[in-house]
Amino acid sequence: MAIVVVLAGSYYGYQQLSDHKCTGSIQLNVAAATEIAPAVSSAAQRWVQDGANVNGTCVAVNVQAMLPATVASAVAREHKVTLTGLPAAPADAAVPDVWIADSSTWLLRLKSEAPGFTPTDLKPLAQSPIVVGMPEPVAQTIGWPDKKLGWKDLLGLLTTNTQIRTGTTDPIRDATGLSGLLALGQAAGAGDKAQALKVGALRALAQGASNLKPDLLQKFPQSADPNDIATSLSAAPLSEADVVSYNAQKPPVPLVALYMEPSPPPLDYPYAVMPEIEITKSSAAEALRSQLQSSSFKDALATAGLRAADGSVGTGFAKPVGAPAASPAVTAAANSAGSAAAGLDASTLSQALGSWAAITLPGRVLAVFDVSGSMAEPVPTAGGATRAKVTQGAATQGLALFDDKWAVGTWLFSTDMDGTKPYKEIVPISPLASRRTDLQNAIAKIVPKKDGNTGLYDTVLAAYKNVEDTWQPGKINTVLLFTDGKNDNPEGIKQATLIAQLKKLNNPKRPVRLVIIGIGNEVDRNELQTITSATPAGGVFIAEDPAKIGEIFLEAIANRTGAQG
Known part of the structure; x- marks a missing residue:
């Protein structure tokens, strides 16, 4: 850098x-x-x-x-x-x-x-147009220069062809890698099957990822030996200028620039x-x-x-x-x-980067889900599924996206969930490598509590303390809380107490990110922003249409500072 x-x-x-x-x-x-x-x-x-x-x-x-x-x-x-x-x-x-x-x-x-x-x-x-760089002998095996390829074709190669070794520059640090990521995401489409396809493609790209362009280019074959070609990088999103510059050095195996359809926006x-x-x-x-x-x-x-x-x-x-x-x-x-x-907005970029971050960046997250009675409200844009069901779907997709390097925990909250406590621990923050099944099962427990209210303030404070107490270096330590309402717990602490306690807990040497995702239009944006502003990092994300909570979730993962949107 x-x-x-x-x-x-x-x-x-x-x-x-x-x-x-x-x-x-x-x-x-x-x-x-x-x-x-x-x-x-x-x-x-x-x-x-x-x-x-x-x-x-x-x-x-x-x-x-x-x-x-x-x-x-x-x-x-x-x-x-x-x-x-x-x-x-x-x-x-x-x-x-x-x-x-x-x-x-x-x-x-x-x-x-x-x-x-x-x-x-x-x-x-x-x-400079965005292309897929590929060693010429490899390109010939897939029909170049006569055959025209699309991003959907590349998506298929990423997930099914074991002979094609793919890589990319880190999309978080490099615009070329980001353009390739956006193109592949668009090619995957929407839906559960598309999500699984996208996750497979991202994992394949991540295996050959490099932080810097020169490091990535060094992974292409450095000799014409068939064994070297077979074991080296086979394909990566590059700019046209990258290919021109690489070939100007007269490498033993030149790169071919595949101009994919549809053409992504150029650099x-x-x-x-x-x-x-x-x-x-x-x-x-x-x-x-x-x-x-x-x-x-x-x-x-x-x-x-x-x-x-x-x-x-x-x-x-x-x-x-x-x-x-x-x-x-x-x-x-x-x-x-x-x-x-052109044609992009910040949320589109954040969703793509959030997907990549979930796969490649190690993190610890305590996911806290609202199960108050209002979570039983139907969502017209989701075929009448309840807010809880829509949240379950987003949580399932998110969990599938997280790499085994992550550690995840699950809490539920409403009122009187564990005695008089408004929250209840379902799974403590645990490595996904060993407890992924337990966490998948925990998602099914996001079920509205009839007549349950919203013990928001006590839950936020307890969750923040939990993550800070179990804080680990080298990872993003996060509280990710989903709620569809305002604090409604007369027996709990007041907002002023919560804010004072959060400020007192702030420890620059053990930073904890607090992110709140509001579901629907009944949340109080000012209330949520007041809470997160008392912490050093985090933010508020509002899914006014609960059907889009999955997209908002990815934005929350991608944005480190937080967003008010």
Whole structure:
């Protein structure tokens, strides 16, 4: 996650700047994804040499090649939020004035966690389609180049073909991996069978996952030996530029770029001017943007294996076999702000990342389910199934998604569940590897208690204490509470007592995440947000349509800071 390299400190030639009669200095700091940084740096250097200035004030441009995940962590740190799976940014990773990430999905993820993050411009500078990279001999065995494959075909290969070894870059840290994950999820469709298919595909991808792109590429065959090819990586979602760059090194086994159908949104390299920068820097950023429209910049992109924003290519582009020309749809998208996130929203990203996190990130969660009488209410959008039944379905799907590295416990709550206690432990937090069957059986006990009320405050406090008392390092320790109502327990503690106790329990060395999922429109959003705001991490997620509780559950798993939605 460290800074890769400083490409250019274009503080070049102040004696030249004086020849152009500009005075003073505006220092513009630009962080760019590693593959596009050389082209941006060259354009900036030419501009400086030609006397870059804004209203007579000289402009110096410093372009750094930085991993998008590193910049995202730095932005998150500035806004006091976190993104799932990303470690803290290095101390020397500062937020730039302009950020050119490889995908606008980074911006969408940050906006969902930090509403105050409002960068401007956002129009794409370049484009690279998402493909599936595959060693040429392997591609030939599945009919390349004559046979056209779809993401559903790849989904089948992932789950049935034992000869195909698949991998991906971590979707939490890499936009290419995220695009592939979204495409596979869309191909799987909806329903129980689709969910099982998706889980199988994600587990197959996770076995060959890498945090960084260079590590993933090293898993492809390093010799033409048939045994090496058979035991190396067979397929992975990549960008077209990744394939071009890989093949430019003349490897013993070149990669083929499979252009899958339907085509997922490409990497789009949005030009994001950071919020709250000085107005002089904002003007300099706008002036630099105009320098990145020339034919020489387009040719520099081609050298890096990148297309222009409209999908066309400059001189020297090494087009892979079967590569399409720019499509009208892509060209239209290039004129909008953030084409890689076009048609996506934060919840879609969160659901995909939540699925991945459940499979790959170790965690401990105490799942606490409301069984008050109102959970017997039917849900029209779920065929009349009760709220409890819908919750059972979401819990079953979630449990199937969690990897054996997780530890899970189950409580139920209403009123008078265990003597006068409003809660009852069904299964203590236990490793899924040994107690998955017990936890599956516990889900069937999410049955409404006739005339039961909602002992919310006492339950939250007891659950929080339980997770903190059993806290384990190296894992996300979470209370995940589902409720469809407000606190209704005259014999229990008051809200002020709960808030005071939660604040007293806060221990930075043993952080516990408190997440509350509200079911239906009878919950009190303010009440739930008041509770979670007393803890250092967590949030409130509302499934106004209880039929969508499964989607909300995945969002809750993905979002580390919490969301109010």
